[in-house]
Amino acid sequence: MKKIKKLAKILISLTDDKSEKEKEEIIKFFLVILRQRKKIHLAKQILRELGREKRKKEVMLNFARKLDEKIVAEIKEKLKGLFGKEKEFKIKIQEELIGGFLAKSQNYLIDASIKGLINKLRTHGNV
Amino acid sequence: METFEILKKEIEKLEFEGKKEEIGEVFEVKDGVVKIFGLSDVENFEVIKFERTNIEGVVLNLEEDNVGAIVLGDFSKIKEGDVVKRGKRVLSCKVGEKMVGRIIDPLGNPLDGKGEIKTESFSPLEKIGPGVIEREPVNFPLHTGIKLIDALVPIGRGQRELFLGDRITEKSSLALTAILNQKQEPKRPICIYVPIGKKEAEVARTVETLKKAGAMDYTIVVSAPASSPISFWYLAPYAGCAQGEYFMEKGQDVLVIYDDLTKHSYAWRQIALILRRPPGREAYPGDIFYLHSRLLERAAKLNKERGGGSLTALPIIETQAGDITGYIPTNVISICDGQIYFDSSLYLKGQRPEVNIGLSVSRVGSSAQTKAMKKIAATLKLELAQFLELERFLEFIEEVDPETKKRLERGKRIRELLKQEKLNPLPLEKEVAIIYAGVEGFLDKIRLEDIKIFENDLYQTIEIQKPEIFRAIREARDLDLSTKMELDKIIKEVAKRYEVAGDKK
Known part of the structure; x- marks a missing residue:
């Protein structure tokens, strides 16, 4: 849970104040890294956490x-x-x-x- | 017009100003346990309210980013996304004199259809028991009206005595007999019966028995039947204890029966597993010992400065196939000041009450016995245990020496006289008279099957011819020399009738 939270926070800090195109690139890159490290199964949970962080x-x-x-x-x-x-x-x-x-x-x-x-x-x- | 005025007054009391309130949002609902996001400042054991349904809950788990709570009501109405508000108070229940004679749920709401209980006092369900300085040793007996218990395993006021045994044994009935007996006690305690996870029909039957015997006048039933939410099963013993503590703090004596703590531990196991607390032995959570110890530590005999009240706890535990070394039984045995073991093999042999004397003990001992009982029952337990040993040993031997035969015959008679019907308590004076007759050997010449008739005849004869014997024992709680002599005389007289009848036969 802590790891997911950390990853979601990293993603937010990376995409903050970026244009839509830049955001898309960053997310794509993030997903590639996840796949390389065999952590792609966490993507759904990270997405949920992102929503929660945003709602805060x-x-x-x-x-x-x-x-x-x-x-x-x-x-x-x-x-x-x-x-x-x-x-x-x-x-x-x-x-x-x-x-x-x-x-x-x-x-x-x-x-x-x-x-x-x-x-x-x-x-x-x-x- | 009057209704309109009342309505107007009620509306005036309301605050309509929009205030900033702390909230959370339900994100998971599982069998009476919910998980909530938000409520970051909430405290443990604080009451929360589900806004849409107006149902309450209690916080049990405080985690990094969510809160776990149990629902105090119909959890099927709660949905994901429901808003939850803080109650800013710990869970408490209504307490007071007006609770006596009523059947209530663990929150103090009436279940008997007799209307609202108007009481001003509230008491928290979770409370730390009195400290060492506030207590004094248990020194006053709590008569159960059961010969065997009062003579061999005496219970004192402020003691915790465990009743344990298999499913078929009559643990609850014996505990109820103790409640019924309090009616005739001079310093009558308030009784609290806490059925946990029992069938509604069974609870109704129990209440009917109490009503018929006039015991509801001094009894409170805190019911968490099988149909109630699991949270109620978990909270019921604490609520029963809180009700009792109210009277104890006022200097009164209280007897609380938890029927039974096995179901209570099942409830806590269920809640803990859904809250994802790490399971341990038999899937119970790590704090299962503390669950019962914190409850039973609230039983106490307070010292004079604290009013001298007492709270006696009689927890009941169900064993599986007579195994008293199970996890929960051993936990509660070690917490309590003694245990009474109901043996299913004795039950099947027709022994009533089916108490295994060898495995039953009261750690308070004779300091919780009246002088009268202490005098006559001092050696009874040892003699009876020796007899049972001897009986087992001589099962296959036909010829024995006269001395051994005499001991065997007396043992059989003592065992017979200790038999007693359930829900039929005996007053102290009658207990003393019949046990005295057995211990002193007055029954040696009476046939075994005549013991019961002799017992009833003895009571009747004393009541008619020498009622002062019973009165003297009742008032002095002692058996002085002159009463003893009178008792000897009358027992001999009654016994003679049966000896003759036996010879003729």
Whole structure:
């Protein structure tokens, strides 16, 4: 597991700030090395780990409907203070939220949606 | 209108502000055990909540990049990708006086359909037992109402005495007899029965027996039946102990029966294997000894400064084909202060209770016996063991000298008088009277098959003619000289009736 993590981190550091073409070349080269060292069976796990590492930097920002860009920028600015400045925001429209927003990173969640409020009400008696 | 007001008040209590919460994401679900990404600051044994289903879980494994947890509910509803939130509290259960008389699950939720249990107190399920300074030696007997146990393998309050034996033996029934007997005890302890992995019907039958005997008035049943999640099997003994500790801390005596710890170890093995902890002997994880030692170390007799309460533990272990040298039996034998071995061969021969005296021991010994019992049963165990040896030796010899024959005959009678029906406890005074009659040789001239009738006749005669004998033993817990003389007289009188009847026949 540690080895896979290490390899995924190496791959991320190599491809960081590179163009798409360069990235493709690096990955091809990486796979060749894996095959030469008879470690190609680890490729799937490394890929999964890559996704996980990438998600660490991501914050999913879900809205019920498309909002004015100014409001979105304001929300992002506020959230950067809470999640960290290096985070990348991915915006998604999720109608079932009814209203408000839901921000989710790998370790943290801010649920300021109407759906969340209703859920809180629903589970209130059980707590 | 009133309902509307209540609803309004409840809503006002709620916090609607969006807060930053620590979360994780389920990535693997296996038979009641889940693996979660995230939750990087979570603590071991902390409660977590599955957001979508509102089911709770407990964290057991903290690894480099994931967390392993057991689900406290229907794990089939949990899916990959479910969001999990931290509970920020260690797993605890409701405890208190209101629990008495109820059947609850390991989290303190009622299972008897008698409605919610309103109690303010909570106690953590995992707790370190009292330290050396807080304890005092076990010095007060816990009467089980079973002649054989009270005379030969006495149990003290605060002791841990293991009941072990094969599947067919009546370990649970004997343990339940001990609960039933507490009804007539002057300093009655609170009893807690913890069935683990038993059939629902079996638990219902047990509860019915307790109810009929009026024992539910001082008993709590912490049930984790076969149909409950494996996490409940694992948590049930700790929950039962937590219930008991509440009363012990208040200076009361408690008796807890764990029925049985074999199933408990199966549950822990299953959880540990799914959590991918390294398997050891018989695929049990490395901490299987600690699993039981940390539970049984919570049984104690507290000193006066701590209130003087006690928690007696009677764990039950099932052996395979009479093998007491198995992994789990030897572990628990070494943790406990003694064991009572239920021998299946004695059971098949019709001996009830089928206790193997040679292999049973109480390490607390006579310090946990009343003076009355100590006086009459001091040499009983040795005599009985010698008799059993002699009987085996003389199995194929017909002619023996009169002295040996006399010892043989007395041994047979003592063995006969120690027989007792299950779920039929005897009060101390009756135990003392009948064992005294046997040890002093009053039964030597009575036929073996008449011993049972003689026993009942003796109790009846004393109750009618000399009730003060029973009263004196009950109150003084001792057999003084004058009571002894009275007892001699009445036993001789009753025995005479049977001697004559025997001669005529």
